[in-house]
Amino acid sequence: MDVENRPSELVGMVTNLGREPLTDNEGRLHRYSVSPAGREDSTKFTEELITFIDRLADPVVERGHRVLGCGISVSGHVDQGVVRISYSAGWGGPKAEDAFPLEEQLVSLPFGVALDNDITSLALHQNISGRPRESYAVVAVLPEGVGGGLVIHGGTWRGSQGMAGEIGHITTRIGKRACHRCGKEGCVEAYATPYALLDQAKPLGITDLEELASRPSTEESIVKLFRSGGRALGQGLEPLINWVNPASIYIYLPPSLSMENRFLAGHAYREEVESEIQHSFSTGARTRLFYEVKSGAEMDALGVRAAASLVLGRLIDHVEKQQDPKSLLRRPN
Template sequence: MTRTGPLPAGPAAGTAAVLRAVRDGRPRTRAELAAETGLARSTVAERVEALLESGLVRRADNGRSTGGRPPSMYAFNPAARTVLAVDVGARHLRIAVTDLVGEVLTEGYRAQDVTDGPRAVLERVCELAASLLAASGRDTADLLGIGIGLPGPVEHASGRPTNPPIMPGWDGFDVPGFVRDRLGAVTLVDNDVNAMALGEHRTHWPHRPDLIFVKAATGIGSGLISGGALHRGSQGVAGDMGHVRLQNGADAACRCGNVGCLEAVAGGAAIAARLTADGITADTSADVAALARAGSLPAVALVRGAGRAIGEVLATAVSFFNPSVIVIGGGLSQAGEHLIAGVREVVYQRSLPLATRELDIVQSLAGDRAAVRGAAFMVIERALAPDHLPELLAC
């Protein structure tokens, strides 16, 4: 693939503006690009040529003629580069190769316990990633970057896990450096729920700028989209709702060391433990969801109660954050309407009518792919932003 040299300092914003205009997939003429971006036609011509050389833009079918030669049209080229997107779960790895609009080209799934430690897990990630790239007919030279979602707190600036409760041996581990050294591409790491929130928003709710994504699985967490952007907070732990203490949480011990946390009451692991204690075998949140779908009354009651507990925390968030959509994902969300019904019951009861007038509370539409789609968008949006686009065009 042909590359162009580095952009001078001034043109970066203009090049990014042209690229942003065509990323919706609709071909445009240079005149249309000039009108949309406010750039001079000569400037647009220069920027288009740079993007054509990079492969990020391609020539499309000519536009309609108004009497002379039909004008040339230009469109975004999603196939110019690929992205590796990785979802590391408590007990699984899901890896996808995507194009530059986040569409999955190929993917793989493996059972893998995160407690095996960072080196074992990440070596497996790199092995599977290399085989998926080969299967898709691409290689590491085509990589725009690698995005990874981890099931624990991550310091966003460094990409290192920070005291992750279910990830022994991962604290402070240089995840980006380990993967980058093996696959040779920029590697970004975030909490898996942030990746899910981003993936859900970009693929299904792009016109809803304020969204809360709740992952209800072994544990409980949330990701926040504010003004269309992922909100991480000052240390990257915004949305950690699983460790909000419930009024009726009693003395339920939480893995964080406190008692009465939402996760200790309503998380999949807590519900599975209660069912098992009552003689109903359940090891995971998926087991709990399957029992509820099958009509197990104890499972249905506990899942519905978990929804009410989650709704108790979300009711406060709705009043404070005022989202227009709340998306419920994770293993427990597969229990049919039981979990979401409990959430809706409490949120609509306790929140102000104005805050809930246009509020949708729905099950995840992205499903199992939410995290890998979000991990891909994390890479794409960074690489194509004005600050980083010159790096891409210089390679």
């Protein structure tokens, strides 16, 4: 799901077990605009979500295929199928009774549902897709938020309550600018996101991130915004490096925050990220950074494939729990 303030749009796709889009109409990216009532009422939203999933699955079932499950990813704190809090969607809150048990609400579907955080889903997808036994972090700078996921020794690590790897609301040393989502001062998200950059650029009359990033590096007031954004992200990565010590960090950025041209203002963002992590104790300079530059449309497509990985991940977990490893070495009777 792609959410903004309230769940305004659902994005979905039908894939095969390899998480590749089907070659027919169901394999394209489908979008559904949530009604005003669905944006405000979780029960109505669930009804619309079920309708959207049925629209995707029914044509596939009619052609004789079996739907193994539905993966759903959402931003925010997700713990065992329950949305504890999602600032983007407006669900949940600090109290236990505020939680939204979304996975449980979908039991009427004729197949299983796997729900998780969007960037944890991305980390799982990346893990299944070919980096076994490594330890690394995945961080994504999205339009309004910064998320993270962890893979430890080849396993996706969620922590005791599903919060492992989240860096968006770590407090930085940049200043006391309020985060527009959680309200705290100095969060990574208060400086590092496209929303934060454009919000600070309002006095300049610039409302497009690409335009802002493409201004010449001689415009110091604009360069300063990108430096602060990059420093904030770097300061969010510092404790991640110190506590988890990943071998690598994969950072998903929009093109405007990953500009190679040093004569443009946007170049300062990545430059500051790399400078800031040098302050990490001992290992910062040896932590490998890999940048994955994706447009909004590319992140949408990647996001639904990552959600599909949740289903595959559940299947793998089930097989591993049922399988006695020693039986692989026994001769058949």
